[in-house]
Amino acid sequence: xxIDKRKxxxxxxxxxxxxxxxxxxxxxxxxxxxxxxxxxGEGRLTYKxxxxxxxxxxxxxxxxxxxxxxxxxxxxxxxxxxxxLEIEYKIxxxxx
Numbered sequence: 001x002x003i004d005k006r007k008x009x010x011x012x013x014x015x016x017x018x019x020x021x022x023x024x025x026x027x028x029x030x031x032x033x034x035x036x037x038x039x040x041g042e043g044r045l046t047y048k049x050x051x052x053x054x055x056x057x058x059x060x061x062x063x064x065x066x067x068x069x070x071x072x073x074x075x076x077x078x079x080x081x082x083x084x085l086e087i088e089y090k091i092x093x094x095x096x
Contacts, residue, residue: 003041003091005033017073025066027054032076032089041091050087063087 009030012018018026031053036043050063058066067078067087079088 002039003036005036005038008033008091017075020073021069022066024054024058024062025069028063028066029070029075033091036089036091042089043091044086044088046086048085 012029021029031045031050032043035045047060050058054063064080067076067080067089070076071078074092077090077092081088
């Protein structure tokens with residue numbers, strides 16, 4: 001499954017789904033879309049990268065809460081492996 005990043009973001013705005021998201025959730029979703037592989041919608045980001053792009057104030061528990069809320073909306077699927085210093089994710093919704 002390839003993804004069209006522009007289409008994903010356009011659909012989020014068009015459907016006004018962003019109105020149901022917190023600022024942290026919007027920022028996290030944008031970041032995941034930007035770094036997702038366009039061929040399969042998957043990606044990995046280290047906690048160091050997340051801290052850099054999202055800010056140190058977004059603690060891991062807030063990050064997990066934001067990710068879980070995005071999952072509930074069917075936008076992403078995120079794994080938080082205990083043995084790694086990174087998250088693994090997949091973009092689920094192509095905005096159709």
